[in-house]
Amino acid sequence: MADELELLRGANPVPVDGPHFGDGPLDHHAERHLDLLLHERAPATAAVPRRRTRLAWGLAATAVVAALVSALLFTGQTTAPALAAPRPLVVQTDSSPVPLKELAGRAERAAADNAPALRKGTHVQAWSLAMSDRKPPITLPIERIVRWNADDTHTEIVVATDPRHPGRPVLTDEDGEPRPVEDGHVLSKQTYPRSWSDAPPQSPPPTDVAGLRAYLQEAAYSKTALTTGELLDAVASLLGTWTLGARESATLAQLLADTAGLEPLGQVTDRLGRRGQAYVLDLPGTREMLIMDPATGAVLGLETTFTKAEPEYGVKAGDVMSYSAWMR
Template identity: 95%
Template sequence: MADELELLRGANPVPDDGLRFGDGPLDQHAERHLDRLLHERATATATATAAVPRRRTRLAWGLAATAVVAALVSALLFTGQTTAPAVAAPRPLVVQMDSSPVPLKELAERAERAAADNAPALRKGTHVQAWSLAMSDKKPPITLPIETIVRWNADDSHTEIVVATDPRHPGRPVLTDEDGEPRPVEDGHVLSKQTYPRSWSDAPPYSPPPTDVAGLRAYLQEAAYSKTALTTGELLDAVASLLGTWTLGARESATLAQLLADTAGLKPLGQVTDRLGRRGQAYVLDGPGTREMLIMDPATGTVLGLETTFTKAEPEYGVKAGDVMSYSAWMR
């Protein structure tokens, strides 16, 4: 199914390649679409003035509000810009119907074989593409696509660069709210670039992760600042924190795959194609109101992505069942 952005482009009464231009008359078809766009814009304005309670940090993720997109596209039409910003509104990943689920234990065995030559090696630093829902008072939620690159230097300082980009729509404008208001920026617009001095901490996740299962489990528990054993959901959060600091090598990925295979609650579903076009195996954890999907490379056990979707509607926050709360795709 085409996403909302493509549907809105199709409703544009004055498309770039149309026979009629902005200074010419509209036919009946275009007038109907124009009337609908104006109606949606008025509806979005009314919605934006309603009070929206502040959500806990973890809930600040998900699917973009269609009304906001319609309002922005309408505004762009009337200011002479007919190329709408590429708004990341990812739908839940779909498991390939004819694919066979791969049990985590089997995947861990594959990862162990792939790690025999210990290549690639562990590297401090990350490269991640993420779609995150921004929520604020009196405004509908909007989904913001960003790419983050963290590079560590020889003196143990590190630089973090965050840019607005959406790989699904390369070269198109991207929606951001860096100044507190939704607005389009150029693809690749630098949202922030910061260099941090050397950290003297050698505690997880800054210390290298162990390559034995028991050690890695204790490491993730310490990284999560927990004094008790982590639940499966907490473990997935700790894995995301680990991948925010390290790009795992083959040996570390194999250890993590074995740890996950020994963890209850993760159910294999089958093959998916992630948002960067990579083939992966999906493993899901169903919780109260949400479903977390872990995507792993079927040959090496490398974690490719993590998606969280709502399984229960929460109208007070503008979300419905099936909306994506968060998505991260890690790269080397």
């Protein structure tokens, strides 16, 4: 179910990662193929089968896509923007699910030497679905790095990048309309003044389960106990501020093991190529998949997938709403 640009990318006679044409002239087959693309088949560009409508913005936008691809071909740029939405992660069928209680025990043993240590700041790659009632959604991939300084100021850098398609242009809507930018394009770089708040998630997370549960509830601005879905949202907020150490990861793993609703599925490989254990929570219309390191219990990623179509937004069951992959 490739999108229009993926289909056109497959027809490109000179792919950027091709083994024969990277630096040399085209052979006869490629010259003929390129001629067909630019002449005989050019009028059909806008009529590419619409197998996935999430990236087509009506007839006018389809023409824009066709013009964009034509411009890439005529100007010699041989890659098209990496627009395809990420597929949901697939659990390996021959893998054995690891209960959260067992994973929490592994995390506890791995934290015996208290290394690595807790660090304020975060490094995450994320994909999110930008939805509007005026046009089908588009997937926006970014990388976000937050580093704290000795004076308690912090710098946040956000770049447009997609590790699934290294080096290819990336789609962004930073100016309100979808457009391609170069891989690694800096979307924003800001330094923020010192925060005087010591409320969660600015304060360090506790290393006992009861304390961490109360901490996450406060971070979620809730006066009542969090549901499992709300708890996962609070975990994402925590990981947006802190890179957890071994002790904190073990405490979080134990808290999750004591929480109802998370079912072990088995082993997955996340979007950064890391092996993890998947735990899912089914909610009305969506499925949350938590990916955790099988040895240390560290949270590697969190994926939200639609289980129900939302036709008014151009969303189908199985579309990935958002995905975050945290790194040290």
